[in-house]
Amino acid sequence: MGLTILLSSAGGEPIYLQIANQIKTQILEGKLRAGDPLPSMRNLAAELRISFMTTKRAYEELEQSGFVESFTGKGSFVKAKDHQLFREEQLRRVEAALSEACEQARKAGVTSRELHEMLDMINGGDFQ
Amino acid sequence: MGLTILLSSAGGEPIYLQIANQIKTQILEGKLRAGDPLPSMRNLAAELRISFMTTKRAYEELEQSGFVESFTGKGSFVKAKDHQLFREEQLRRVEAALSEACEQARKAGVTSRELHEMLDMINGGDFQ
Amino acid sequence: MGLTILLSSAGGEPIYLQIANQIKTQILEGKLRAGDPLPSMRNLAAELRISFMTTKRAYEELEQSGFVESFTGKGSFVKAKDHQLFREEQLRRVEAALSEACEQARKAGVTSRELHEMLDMINGGDFQ
Amino acid sequence: MGLTILLSSAGGEPIYLQIANQIKTQILEGKLRAGDPLPSMRNLAAELRISFMTTKRAYEELEQSGFVESFTGKGSFVKAKDHQLFREEQLRRVEAALSEACEQARKAGVTSRELHEMLDMINGGDFQ
DNA sequence: GTGGTCTAGACCACG
DNA sequence: GTGGTCTAGACCACG
Numbered sequence A, B, C, D: 001m002g003l004t005i006l007l008s009s010a011g012g013e014p015i016y017l018q019i020a021n022q023i024k025t026q027i028l029e030g031k032l033r034a035g036d037p038l039p040s041m042r043n044l045a046a047e048l049r050i051s052f053m054t055t056k057r058a059y060e061e062l063e064q065s066g067f068v069e070s071f072t073g074k075g076s077f078v079k080a081k082d083h084q085l086f087r088e089e090q091l092r093r094v095e096a097a098l099s100e101a102c103e104q105a106r107k108a109g110v111t112s113r114e115l116h117e118m119l120d121m122i123n124g125g126d127f128q
Numbered sequence E, F: 001g002t003g004g005t006c007t008a009g010a011c012c013a014c015g
Helices: A015-028 A041-048 A052-064 A083-108 A112-123 B015-028 B041-048 B052-064 B083-108 B112-123 C015-028 C041-048 C052-064 C083-108 C112-123 D015-028 D041-048 D052-064 D083-108 D112-123
Strands: A068-071 A075-078 B068-071 B075-078 C068-071 C075-078 D068-071 D075-078
Touching (some): A015 A052, A041 A052, A052 A068, A083 A112, A083 B083, A083 B112, B015 B083, B041 B052, B083 B112, C015 C052, C041 C052, C052 C068, C052 C075, C083 C112, C083 D083, C083 D112, C112 D112, D015 D052, D015 D083, D041 D052, D083 D112
Antiparallel strands (some): B068 B075, C068 C075, D068 D075
C-alpha cells in the first residue's frame, strides 16, 4: 500500500494539518517524489474514516503551499522539486521546534542566555 | 470525571510514556496537586481501553520520577511538591524541544550560528 | 557459564527482585565489573525457566538503581563503578538487616536497651 | 491441608534446617499448638519430594531443641508450650538478625557507633 | 475494592 | 540476534 498517515486526537493539531504535514514530510524526505500520485481524497477519507471535506482541506493546503497539484478527473500529484520551497518548509519546522523550546523555557524560568548555552550543549560541536 | 488523557498512535511514543507525561504536565501546571488521587490503574486502563499492565507501567514511571506514590489497597496519589524535581523536569522538557530543533536544523542544513540567530528572532526580546 | 542466580519460592520475595539483588551483590563484591555483559534477558529467562517479562523487570530495576545499562540490539552491561551508589546500596542492606533484627526483637519482647547490648556482644570488639 | 513448608536452594541453608526452622516459626506464632500432630516424616518427604533422611533429620532437630516429641508407631507432636524455650529461640533469632546486620555493616565500612545510631533511627522510639 | 507479580505470547525497531 | 512495548489473563496480599 502507498501512504502511511497516523492521526492523533492528542495535541490539538487539526486533522487536515496533520495529514498535510505528514505528506509534506514524506515529500521532504524523498519518500514521495515528483509525479507520484497521492491517494484520491475520497479513498483517503475512507481509509482514515474521516470526512471527505477534511482530506479535501488537507490537499488544498498542499496545493497552496506548492507541494502538490490536482487535476480534475485525474487526481493529485507531487509537483516537481522546488529547492527554494523545500528550504522554506524546513526552516518553518526549525522555527516551530525553537518556538516550542522557547515556550518550555518560559515555563521553566530559563533565561535567554541559558537557552543559548543549552543549545550549544545539545548541539555539541556536531556542526558549525 | 477527573483526568483527561489523550492517546495517539502517531509519533511512536509508547502509550505508558504518553500517560506519564500528560500526568506530569498536569502536576507541573498545578491541575493536579499534592495529595490528589489518581484514577485507579485498572479504571484508567478500562477508560482508555488498554491493558492494566500499561497503566501500571505509566504509574511506575511516575513513581520512579518522584511525582506520585502508590499504596497497595489504597490507590495512587500526587506527592508533595518538590521544587527541585519540578525544575529538573521542566529543564528536561526544554532540552527535548531544543534537541528536536537541532534535529530539524540538521535536516534543513541550518548552521549553528543561524540557529542561534533564529532563536533570538523567535525569542524577540520577550525576556533577557 | 557466566552468572549464578538461585531462585526461591520461599520468603515471598518477588522473583525479579531476587534476580536484581543477586546481580547487585555480584557487582558489589566485584564478581561483575564495569563493562561486563549480563546474559541477555531472553537467555536468562530461558535458563531460569521464567517469563522474559520477569527478567526484563529485574534488569529495569538494575538500570533504575544505576548498576546496569541496556542498549537495544546490543545487550545489558555493568556500568562504571560509582562509589557513592555502592555505599548507598550497602547502607540499604545494613538497614534491611537491622529492620529484621528490630522485627524479631519486637516479637521476642526484647527492649531497645537490650537490643543495643546484644549488638555489642555480637560485635565483640571486632571494630570500633 | 496442614503444614506449609517452602524450600529454597538459594541462601545455602540446609534443607533439614529450613524445615525445622519453619516449623519452629509456626509453633512460636501459635499456628501449631501443644499436642498438634506433625505430618509423618515419610508423608512430608513425599510432599516435598525430598529424601526421608532429610525430614528425619529435621524432626530430630525439633526434638533435640525441645519443640516436638515423637512416639514410635504413633507419630510426632508439638510439645507443651515452654516459655523459657520460646524466649531462648526468639532471642536466637534476634541474634541471627543482628549478626547479619554486623556482617553487612562490616562490608559497608559502618562503624560500631554508626551501627548503634542506625539501630536507633530504625527503632524510631517504637518501644523503649 | 486497591496495587503487585507473573505468564506466554505477540509484534516492533535496530542492525 | 538484541532490547522495547503491549496484551489478556491469572493469582496474590491487604483490608
